[in-house]
Structures are given as structure tokens and as C-alpha cells.
Amino acid sequence: MTESAPLLDGFVPWPDDSSERFRALGLWKGESLGDLLRNSAAHYPQNLALICGDRRWRYLEFDQRADALARGLRQLGLKPHDRVVVQLPNIAEFYLVCFALFRLGVIPVFALPAHRRTELAHFVSMSEAVAYITCDMDAAFDYRQMAREIQAQHPLLSHIIVQGEAQEFSALESLFLDGGPVDHITHPADVAFLQLSGGSTGLPKLIPRTHDDYAYSVRESAQLCALNDTSVYLCALPAAHNFPLSSPGSFGVFYAGGCVVMVRHPAPEVCFPLIETERVTITALVPPIALLWLDSARRQPHDLSSLTLLQVGGARFAPEAAKRVRTELGCTLQQVFGMAEGLVNYTRLEDGEYLTTHTQGYPLSPYDEIKIVDDGDCLVPPGEPGHLLTRGPYTIRGYYKAPEHNQRSFTDDGYYRTGDIVRRLATGHLIVEGRAKDQINRGGEKIDAAEVENHLMAHPSVRDVALVAMPDAWLGEKSCAFILPCSFDEKPRRQDLLIFLRARGIAAYKLPDRIEYLPQLPKTGVGKIDKRALRDSLTKTGVHP
Ligand code: OOB
Numbered sequence: 001m002t003e004s005a006p007l008l009d010g011f012v013p014w015p016d017d018s019s020e021r022f023r024a025l026g027l028w029k030g031e032s033l034g035d036l037l038r039n040s041a042a043h044y045p046q047n048l049a050l051i052c053g054d055r056r057w058r059y060l061e062f063d064q065r066a067d068a069l070a071r072g073l074r075q076l077g078l079k080p081h082d083r084v085v086v087q088l089p090n091i092a093e094f095y096l097v098c099f100a101l102f103r104l105g106v107i108p109v110f111a112l113p114a115h116r117r118t119e120l121a122h123f124v125s126m127s128e129a130v131a132y133i134t135c136d137m138d139a140a141f142d143y144r145q146m147a148r149e150i151q152a153q154h155p156l157l158s159h160i161i162v163q164g165e166a167q168e169f170s171a172l173e174s175l176f177l178d179g180g181p182v183d184h185i186t187h188p189a190d191v192a193f194l195q196l197s198g199g200s201t202g203l204p205k206l207i208p209r210t211h212d213d214y215a216y217s218v219r220e221s222a223q224l225c226a227l228n229d230t231s232v233y234l235c236a237l238p239a240a241h242n243f244p245l246s247s248p249g250s251f252g253v254f255y256a257g258g259c260v261v262m263v264r265h266p267a268p269e270v271c272f273p274l275i276e277t278e279r280v281t282i283t284a285l286v287p288p289i290a291l292l293w294l295d296s297a298r299r300q301p302h303d304l305s306s307l308t309l310l311q312v313g314g315a316r317f318a319p320e321a322a323k324r325v326r327t328e329l330g331c332t333l334q335q336v337f338g339m340a341e342g343l344v345n346y347t348r349l350e351d352g353e354y355l356t357t358h359t360q361g362y363p364l365s366p367y368d369e370i371k372i373v374d375d376g377d378c379l380v381p382p383g384e385p386g387h388l389l390t391r392g393p394y395t396i397r398g399y400y401k402a403p404e405h406n407q408r409s410f411t412d413d414g415y416y417r418t419g420d421i422v423r424r425l426a427t428g429h430l431i432v433e434g435r436a437k438d439q440i441n442r443g444g445e446k447i448d449a450a451e452v453e454n455h456l457m458a459h460p461s462v463r464d465v466a467l468v469a470m471p472d473a474w475l476g477e478k479s480c481a482f483i484l485p486c487s488f489d490e491k492p493r494r495q496d497l498l499i500f501l502r503a504r505g506i507a508a509y510k511l512p513d514r515i516e517y518l519p520q521l522p523k524t525g526v527g528k529i530d531k532r533a534l535r536d537s538l539t540k541t542g543v544h545p
Helices: 016-024 033-043 059-076 093-104 117-127 143-153 211-224 242-246 249-256 268-278 287-297 324-329 353-358 403-409 449-457 494-503 531-539
Strands: 048-052 055-058 083-086 107-110 131-135 159-163 191-196 206-210 232-235 259-262 282-285 309-313 332-339 342-346 369-373 386-391 416-424 430-435 439-442 445-448 462-472 476-485 514-517
Touching: 033 059, 033 093, 033 211, 033 249, 048 059, 055 059, 059 093, 083 093, 083 117, 093 107, 093 191, 107 117, 117 143, 117 206, 131 143, 143 159, 191 211, 206 211, 211 242, 211 249, 211 342, 232 249, 232 268, 242 249, 242 332, 249 259, 259 268, 268 287, 282 287, 287 309, 287 324, 309 324, 324 332, 332 353, 342 416, 369 416, 403 416, 439 462, 439 476, 445 449, 449 462, 449 476, 449 494, 462 531, 476 531
Parallel strands: 048 259, 083 107, 083 131, 107 191, 131 159, 232 259, 232 282, 282 309, 309 332, 476 514
Antiparallel strands: 048 055, 191 206, 332 342, 369 386, 386 416, 416 430, 439 445, 462 476
């Protein structure tokens, strides 16, 4: 640990008095995320830590493999504060890469498997990454080809490391070097990794999470969910997302000495047999997958009795569906309303049925501060809906290298403007009522409307465009693009627009689910596109805003 080394450039730390307070209260313990695995390897060396396909690793072996990879990555030339974009499917190597990088003080930038060329290129350039770690193929997509295209545009990207058939790139398997434990060279107050924000301003921002703050949220979440060394967690959502990573997620399970079972797809056909054979006790899903599980539960032959806790979060879970969890899956439901920027709210295991099915819980930590305010930042009366602002021991004080954006996203006294509209019950539980940010929540996958609009505007036949959310029974929300074509008689065909968007290299979930053409887009009094009128027009018959 190098106490005096400067923290990552571009990171906005907590003010000194807050940091001192969090340390004095014992919330920030001065441990790095690399220690999290090291400690469990010391306490539970022979406990099963990870199951991935045929591979079953005990803690000792897991820890040693992480060290071996750290040595190889160090030999390759990676050094503290270097940034490395990591894009892996749900495979065991994902965690090895995480812990190896944490131990080196190298900073992973977590991309999701669905991200494509333009998004990856943006993460690489924003973080000035020196390396990209990915896999050969997944879901019939060749990540190596994408790596070639990105590297051609980004000469600073010196290393491409591929799990599987590496072709001309460095094979991840070749980077495991035997030797003793790797010393932690990170300062716990420093940035451990960069997460991606859902975004609402055109381009995703990077979220710097420190060892201290993240470890705190992991430990507290593990305790809140009563994890212990017999817990078995099914990681069915993309492993790098904050929910399955830390709420309490895999890291919470590693902290508690339990076992993580990785699965590449959250479909019931894949997950139910694993729940039965591995005696899974807890998992986390987004609402559309939870619905799929509920619909399949009755007609499947597998024994799901080991499952005691189903966490659902990332998007609104309808109370009618929430009520079915206990009866149809036979386990406790926990709603989780969190954000990669920090704050996570949970319904508690001891909450009654109403609170569990109708609310999104309350903050993890008694030191989370929340305010519910009107458009002028004044507190709303108790029980009324308003904008949710928050600050606390694990909520960031600024995005990475984004000073202008930070002016808008944070108050002067450090509260993060979540963009969510919530209401607080007398019990303290929050209900998410809506959203003020220009984002579409497609079953937990966040779509930045401005980002997709920018891509569509690049099409020569599009004069103007607005992307809005439309209700969907399955996903909660889908996206609809309203297009003002340059010539109404020569409208671009829907199929051509989708081909155009795909060719621009963006994740498939961002492609509009529906496209409508209008001779003009409705405007508000100040001349902005009236998205509310467009959204309303979708819920009425016909489209005549
Ligand atoms: C989680 O994190 P992100 O960063 O992908 O998305 C955060 C946003 C929130 O601001 C809110 O708009 C929405 O997703 N959201 C929910 C929700 N959970 C998240 N909206 C309604 N109900 C919920 N339960 O999505 C995330 C991070 C950690 C734990 C869980 C979810």
C-alpha cells in the first residue's frame, strides 16, 4: 500500500471531512478489493468459491490463479493506474481478471457483452485504455474482429488479450505465471474500477468506484442479505453489472466465503437445472427474466426448494408479478433499486408482503443521505413524489474526467441527482414513480435517448428525431423513434434505419423497437421536442401528437 501516492487523475474524491468520518465510523476499513478474495482464501481455503461449467475452484486455488494472472499482466507491462477495458461473458476468467487487476492497481473499465464497436471505442478513448481484455466468440459474435477495428482507430491500445482462441492477440491462458502472492500496491482510497453510467446526455460517463467505498457496500449488502459460507449465488445477469457484482452479488458471496455459480444465460431452461444440482440459495434478476421464471416455474420438473431469496431490480417490478414470487417460486422476494453511481435500496428480509411487493426498499446504509425535492431543489412534503438526490459513503462525488457534466449531475453540497422520481412512505421505504432523465429502461437495460437520436440524425434522410419510452407488458418499457424525414414522400424504410444503426456499431438493445414518421415533431413552449406528448400519443390509439 503506497499511502502517499497520488490518487487517479480525474477522480473526484469525497471532501476530507467526509472521508475522515467514514473511516472513523469504521465504514471504510482501508482494505482493497484484492484483500476481499485474499481474506476468504485465508479463512475458507477449501470452500468451493466458483462453479463455471465443469470447473469448480476452491478459494485457495481461485486466489492463487488470480495471483498468477496478476504476475503475467504485470510482466506484460501493465502498471498502477493504467486503464484496461474488460468485456467478458459470464465465465470464471471474469473474476480472475478483476482480482488480478485490483492487485496490480490497474483499473478495469467494465463494458457489457452487448456493447459494440462504437461504444467500446468510446470507452477506450474516454479512459485512454492501454489494453482490452475480451473473449474469442460469444453468442455467435466475434469479439476479435471488433478488437481489430478498435485497435486500428486507437493506437494507444497496446494490448489485446483474448480468452479462448486468441489468433494474433495475446492469449489470456498464456498469462498465468507461477510464483508467490502478489502484493497489493493499491491505496484503498483510490479508484478500483470504472463502471459505465446508463447515461442521458448522449454519451455514457465513467463512474469511478474506490476500494474503500465498494468494499463497504459489498460487506453491508452481504450482511443485509444474510449471506454466509453456505450461500450459493447464481450469477445469471451480466457479471460486470453493479447488481450481480456487489448487491451483494458475487463479491458479496466471495466476501462471505460462499459459492458463485456462473451461467451464460438467465433462461429458466438453463438456470433451473443448475439451481437443483448446485443447491442455489440466492440469485438476482431483472423484471422481464423474473417474469419468465414465474411463467416457467409451474411447468418444470426441477426442485427449486434450495432457493430462499430472489432479488429483483434494475427496473420497475410490477406489484402483481411481485406477489407471485412467494407462491410460484416458493422463496422470499427482495426488491433492489440501485445505481452504478452508488446508492442501493433494498426491501428487507423481514419486511411484510405489502412493503416487499409495492416498494423498492430503503437505503443500504444508515449513512446514506437522501432528499426528495421539487424542480427548484426544495424538499417536497412527506409522501409526495419528487427528484431523488443522494450522497453517502459509497455514492460517487463526480464522474471521471467530466467536470461540466458534474456541475449538472451533482449539487454544490455533493448530492448526486439520480434522475429518478420517488416517493417515501412513513416507513422510509421508497417507491420509484418515474424518471426525469431522458433515458429508456428496457427491462433493466438503460438506453440514453440522446445517444440513439444522435446516431439516427446521422442518416441522410432524417431531419429530426425523438426517442421515447413506450409501455411494454414484458420489458416494462420499449423504445419508439419518432422520425421527421427530410422528405415525407421518401421516408427511410424501417429496415434500412435498423441496418444503418447496426452498421454504426451499437448494442442491439438500443435499436428502436418501433419507428413512427411524423410530418412535424410537437414542441413545448420553449421550442424543445415535447416528448411527453409523443409518449402520450403511444398510449392512445393512433399516433397524432
Ligand atoms: C442498476 O444500476 P444502473 O446503473 O444500471 O441503473 C440505475 C437506474 C436507476 O437510477 C433507476 O432509474 C433504475 O436504474 N432502477 C430501477 C430499479 N433499479 C434500478 N427503477 C425501478 N425499480 C428498481 N428496482 O440498475 C442497479 C444497480 C445496483 C443494484 C440494482 C440495480
